[in-house]
Structures are given as C-alpha cells and as structure tokens.
Amino acid sequence: MPVDTRGTPTTVPAACCPPAALAAGLSGQQAADLARRLKALADPARLRLLSLIAGSPAGEACVCDLTDPLGLTQPTVSHHLKVLVDAGFLARDKRGVWAWFSIVPGAMETVAALLPGAVPARA
C-alpha cells in the first residue's frame, strides 16, 4: 500500500451528482444488478434486435421478421429475445400465432443514466 498520504477515505469530495450510481460506494449488490443488465446488452445480436424492433414502423416485431436480418436460426433469436425480456428491455405480447416484441420505454435510459456516475465531474 502506498500509504495514501493524499487523503482520508471519509472525505469523498465530488460525488456531487445525486442520481449517480457508480459513485464511491456502489455495493456488491448494486454492482451485480447493474452488471446483469449490462450483460444482457453486451451482445451484438441483442443490440441489433433492439435496433430492429425500435426501428420498425410499428415499434414492434415478431420473431419471423427478425431471423433473416440477423442470419441466426429461429431458436437462437427466440433465446436472445427471452434474455432481453427477462432483463426488462423488451415486452412480449403474444397475439394469436405471432409474438410481438416492443421496446420497454425508459429501460435503456435507466441503465444509461447509471453509467456516467462513475465519473463525478472531477475538478
């Protein structure tokens, strides 16, 4: 340990931003929770799925519309969609034979708002 002559940990200056998340204290629980949601996003196929659904005319799409653009098999796409639904980024609405997936409003923003908390605007 470098003895840390520069300051006591109780100081915790900055930490200005109230909605900050990654600010000093980020508990193991909080880190695990945020990491779980980020892990759901950290996949090219899932990012493209979100992109395709968000960009579709009606704001929703069914599995059959998503397999071709991704070049993945139907079960694989279904698996990715399930991951995104479980993580709270997508909503599934099964109407008749087809399952329509739509973006959950605010879910992405919530995660995005948590990230910059790590850099509390140092002086």
Next chain:
Amino acid sequence: MPVDTRGTPTTVPAACCPPAALAAGLSGQQAADLARRLKALADPARLRLLSLIAGSPAGEACVCDLTDPLGLTQPTVSHHLKVLVDAGFLARDKRGVWAWFSIVPGAMETVAALLPGAVPARA
C-alpha cells in the same frame, strides 16, 4: 461440413445514420463494437473498480488499494484493470513502483449516449 447455405455476405442495409446508434440500421460492425465496450462494463468487479477509482480523493488509485475492497487477488484485479484500459475506460500511469489508474473523461458518457438510440421517441 457446415455447407453454410445462408451465406449472405452481410448485406448490412441502411447503416446510414451517424448520430443515433441503435436506430434502425445498426450494422453488424457497429453492434459488435458497442457490444465489446458493454462487455467490458458488464462485470460486477469491473464496475466496482470504476466506482472505487472515480470515488477516490485524487481520482486515481493503484492496484494495491483495490485488491482489498474487492476481495480478489492481485492478478485478477490487474486483469480487470487491463480489460478496462483496453476498452478505453481507464488510463494507466505508471509512476515509479506504482501504477495509477484514472477514469478516462467522457468514455462512459459516450457509451451511455449510444444506448437510448434504440428508442427513437416513437410518435
């Protein structure tokens, strides 16, 4: 023999929009790049590392200060720090015996700004 009947040369339509990220045409390249950065963040240990460094009085910390709070061994912490440096979230400054790590300003915000692009404020 995989045969690969679906051998579409990754037509990648659109890919036009410069600002938004998850907007309609998120190309495979863009998705892979964003996924790679998100993958670097999608780990509880790394999130806590960023938190600890950002919350430290001087905005920087060395490995020896980070092993104890995480309960991980020094090689493991060093590995995580390398991942974060390679992803552009941390900067390493080796001064004498110690290596000081600091947050790269704006890196987190860049990623955070890309995420909400998935929900282009539907009418």
Next chain:
DNA sequence: CCAGGACATTGACGCCCGTCCATACCTCCG
C-alpha cells in the same frame, strides 16, 4: 549489487454463454 516490493503475464481450471438441431406447444384454418 542484492534483496524486496509492486505489478504484469502465463497457464490451468471451472463455469457460463451463444449457437445449433430436434422437438414440443399453441393457435388458426379448412
């Protein structure tokens, strides 16, 4: 010059994840 400390690298192990194939489920239509 040598001993010691701080950090990085290597190799190994176990686990999780992404992908596929095969198949079951569910709903509509004739």
Next chain:
DNA sequence: CGGAGGTATGGACGGGCGTCAATGTCCTGG
C-alpha cells in the same frame, strides 16, 4: 378434428470469461 405454420423449450457442443497460483519483470532502498 386434423394439419399447418409460428414460437418456445431441451439437449449438446464449442468457445470465451473470471478466477487463482506460480512466475517473470521492473523499480527502489540498503
């Protein structure tokens, strides 16, 4: 009621990731 099409699930395989112990490298102090 039975077939057909869209979707979800289960099992299996390969690869990647997180972790650790052991070792290497570089700098400092005596």
